[in-house]
Amino acid sequence: MNGAFNSPGDISSGVAEQAVSWLVEMQEGPLSPRRQHAWEHWLQAHSEHQRAWEHIQRINQRLRGLSSPLAHAALNAPQSRSRRQALKLLLLLGAGSALTYGLRDQLPITPLMADYSSPVGQRRKLHLQDGSQIHLNTASAVDVRFDAQRRVIRLLEGEMLLTAAQDARPLQVLTDHGSVQPQVARLNVRQFADRTELAVFDGQVALAPTAHSGSPLRVSAHQQLRFNRQAWTTPRPLDASSGAWADGILVAAHMRLGDFLAELGRYRRGQLNCDPKVADLLISGTYPVDDSERVLDLLAVSLPVRVKRFTRYWVTVEAKA
Incomplete structure (x- = not known):
């Protein structure tokens, strides 16, 4: 994206966001007669609204020409709250690298907007x-x-x-x-x-x-x-574990089980919990981060613990009965 996406200085951020909201609503389907009237009333209420509407439409057209996966998902995905939020972020933050770069620290959009x-x-x-x-x-x-x-x-x-x-x-x-x-x-x-x-x-x-x-x-x-x-x-x-993740290895040297599971949990979706009763057990060895299920099975063999799987995404390691 380039500086041409920057909104004109005479358009406030609040009005720009109103224009984005209207555009997103229109792209989700035809407006009802009541909403159509409300949009026309908003558009004619002030010349700033008209400038904002023209500007946000130009941004929308340029976004459709991007090959970005985020732009594709936001513009073409089925209707959903996440799609709506992604499109609004694209339109509001599509304003040029300097603005986007500064707002990343304030908004939870890091994975979406990162290079x-x-x-x-x-x-x-x-x-x-x-x-x-x-x-x-x-x-x-x-x-x-x-x-x-x-x-x-x-x-x-x-x-x-x-x-x-x-x-x-x-x-x-x-x-x-x-x-x-x-x-x-x-x-x-x-x-x-x-x-x-x-x-x-x-x-x-x-x-x-x-x-x-x-x-x-x-x-x-x-x-x-x-x-x-x-x-x-x-x-x-340096610790022996420093950088071992790059080789797909998690190195534990007398590591608390609670800390070990927190590290292992980084490599799997969902929640990996540790019962406080076993959190201070010590563990040593090298473990493959790409096969966390196998690692959990090994823990159940080598330590006095059991792995309780409520679902694939909610697992707790607790004391063996």
């Missing part, structure tokens, strides 16, 4: 134009913005393993909690609601939390740490 994303239970490899590679973990999303001056990768949610290539342009990796500037490096970045976890396998990176006013922290190869918007923890040696 690249991976669904629950799947991993995805990306090859970028500068030669860098990104490996997305389950339920993850990134934006990539490269221009003549710089390279920016924003981790919107989830986790990624980045192999940064040599390039004259500086590279910046952004999360909700700060920025990481690698040179030629290989690093793992995972974003949580309250923190970001960073592991550096090769090379060196500079870390700058969002609200930290001091000098960036230099993080060397074979180190990992956590940081939030204000500070970072002391770097420590």
Whole structure:
């Protein structure tokens, strides 16, 4: 999308949203005589309404020319609340990359609007134009913005393993909690609601939390740490489990069962619960993230627990009777 999608400055956001609502309603089927009259009354009530209506129709026509899966789904899917919401987001946020980029932090549309994303239970490899590679973990999303001056990768949610290539342009990796500037490096970045976890396998990176006013922290190869918007923890040696997900492996070394199931649950849809009575049991080993059902069966054999499946999407690990 480009700047031509931007709404004129003399159209307020409230009127623009009213125009979108009318258009969405019309696309769901013919208006009743009462609603037709209401639309005509709204349209003639103010010249701003007319400008907004003409503008939103132009945006709608351009969206129909896009090959985006989101645009296709929103414009062509059967009537539903999710379709209506997706179309409204497309029309309102189809306004150009700068507006959309800023609103992503405020609206729950990350997977829909991200440049690249991976669904629950799947991993995805990306090859970028500068030669860098990104490996997305389950339920993850990134934006990539490269221009003549710089390279920016924003981790919107989830986790990624980045192999940064040599390039004259500086590279910046952004999360909700700060920025990481690698040179030629290989690093793992995972974003949580309250923190970001960073592991550096090769090379060196500079870390700058969002609200930290001091000098960036230099993080060397074979180190990992956590940081939030204000500070970072002391770097420590890499764990054996760091980055193992890229090979489809979940590594547990004396890990609490509750924590293990929380990790395993990232790779499957639905709810994977742990009974507090068994949450502190310790588990060690390597487990395939692509076969969580098999892993659950193994737990029932190796630990004093049983797996209670109410449905495929609601599973609880509890104490064995």
